Amino acid sequence: MKYIIQFSIIVFTIIAQGQGTSDKWYFGNEAGLDFSTGSPIEITDSLMNSIESCASVSDTFGNLLFYTDGVNVWDSNNNVTPNGTGLFGNVSTSQILIIQKPKTEGMYYIFYADAFGGPNGLRYSEMNMNLNNGNGDIVNTTKNTLLHLNASEKMSAINHCDGSDIWLATLNFSNNNFYIYKISETGIEQPIISNSGNIDDSCCHTMKFSPNGSFLAYTNNFSGNGDDSKLYSFNALTGIITFHSNLPRNINNLENNYGLSFSPDNSKLYISSGYNLTSQGVTNVLYQYDMESLDIPSTKTIIFEELFPNQGVNPTPFGSLQNGPDGKIYLARWSANLSVNSLGVINNPNAQGSSCNFQLEGVSLGGKSSLLGLPNFNESYFNQSNPITCDELSIDENIKEKLKIFPNPFTVNLNVEFVNQENEINIKLYSILGKLVLEDTYFNKKQLQINTSSLREGVYFLKISTKNRSSTLKIVKS
Template sequence: MIRFKHLAAAFILCCAAIVAQAQGEQKNWYFGKGAGITFTGDSAVAVTNGRLNTEEGSASISDKNGNLLFYTNGITVWNRNHKVMPNGNGLLGGNSSTQSALILPKPGSEAIYYIFTTDIQAQSDGLRYSILDMSKDNGNGDIVFKNTFMIAPATEKLTAVRHKNGKDWWVIAHRWNSNAYMSFLVSEEGVATEPVLSNVGTVHGGANRKAIGYLKPSPDGTKLAAALWNDNSNFELLKFDRSTGKVSDPILFKGFSEAYGIAFSPDGSKLYGTTNNKGTGKGQIIQFDLRAGTPDAITKSATIVATSGSPTLGSLQLGPDGRIYVARRDNLYLGVIYKPNAKGKAVQYKDNGFRLAGRKSDLGLPNFAQDVKR
């Protein structure tokens, strides 16, 4: 029995080490008004060496050991030394696009990365990608192809999930004035020119500002959730097939003013969304219990788990430490959900949960792919 306990403990520690290593790519965050965080184990430390300044979207990536590689606001790319890369200006994202950028390593390559970008509010530049080669400029990286067109118009929603084969990726976006989710396969051959289309759920269209709002996958990659921003807006929950790229079985949660950020709990049992309540002038965090049962039961499980001192809340982002960080517009602090797997107020939210060392948050936090293994 003692030996079994020791083996079990060793197994748990081994799993923890594997998880930590797998999350090395997400160790360094750059966002907002010169703000940044570096994660080490269970600790998070504010850093002030970043050059990025953005109202909304950003993306950053590190190597598997947690060493910073580069970061971007969808317009400019900075290298690990916080200098603009060669050819690192002029990407066609927007610093006021919700998910202005997303970074993916090319399957089968140690040096090539893709930077996908979205234009603001469904404008004509749409969804595009650029190619970065980390072997250039003495290992600091260089943009070698820029702004390859994919599709337009598209919303500001942009995410990615690892393919079921454990090697390729699905880049997922949404067509504008349509109910079509678009899944582009990214493989050793490159980026597919034609997406897998799934005409499901609500039409994302109307006034261009309705293109605002996040799209996020669940930790296991089998679900997607979208925030459809508007004065009287909605959250959308859907299933995702990692083998085919198809999106299906939408559930709509109606009537949430200015729905914007969205995130799943680490165990996938809870869904969180940020709203801005015009009646109270305060930002709020809504929790949905995805294990409540039927779609109607999940809808009725909606609970306000936190009300912020800030009038405007933005992005929700799950950190490598298992906590969910909350962007507060023009604020010296991020909010923190300490126990996101818990139900209701047991989540332990703190509004001034993480001090940014004198830098400020805005609406966005870094956009990351969901790197699900087989």
């Protein structure tokens, strides 16, 4: 029997595939941002008014192609396309997505779900940019094609580790299963249905991959059943999801988790929380988690908190979080009772704690407002690394008879013992985020002792290469 192990080789550079594609954002109440010059500039010509649901896409030069709320589709001239009405989405759906068909110029999928798990389910329509005099339009034969019913509003996309295909993650809340769709140049494949036994999803709120594809997380609300937000491990080769940990909410104040986003270097996770009821009033909270910790839930840290005293309703609840092309993370703020014409900004999202430099009023929207939604993108666009690669390494199930790794878990020294002396041994140690943290080569050895005193506690992947064999093992430093 053989096992497939996937991990990422990371170099600090922004993935080229996303350059330009995510430059134009259209969202909220006629709001928008243009990132094409490097810093966001407000866009005020949008004709879309959506509480949550929104997506937009540009070409590789940053020129707007189209935007949508899951009901209508507008072209780059702000005109609804001829066949771009009557999509079975809803402006109150928390997330929709636009994904370019792999290796197919000018063809895009628009994915959208009904609100609150409604009867229309999860559907897609194809957008052909060659139609409508080059302004694009929905291909009529694909309009509102059903993928599955009982669809959660949550969805996220990430590159397959082959660098070509794309994974679309969705949830079916009636049977608590992940439905993971592989999208290739030939189309949308049948879903990989995955249930780790730890899914207790509500219909709504948001889901995100980490930009390197190692993790998937989603938020839950105050549904009354005490469900926590969740963190999962993801295999970008197989599409399999594995439960990692709960991200507990404060159920004493009916804490409502809404937005989430991983930092561009994958080391932090942020969750926005609004509508939180306390004896003093209602609060908004922004949390940070350390993804490199051995106990991620325990690292929950308040980055920002604001209180509205004696309020029964939150006048400006926090909404979506979204990575931007400039390496910052943006926070939607719904202006229900107060005038809010800006987004919050996490200026240094890779930094620990308050060093992330959160600004509540970080970027102006030129008199427009975001409401709860921000555009949803393929998270690979924001990965500060090389594209994820598939490193398929075969490990013999009798590996213990040929190679011993002990102790595991370990504290400082890790021992590696071979059956026979090896002429040359290369050791590489990767963090859970795929960073190469240690490398060495040994000659004419049968037993090695690897000193890891400079490394923090956590999960690592140890790759051992000899002349005849290459093996990767998961190890834990405690």
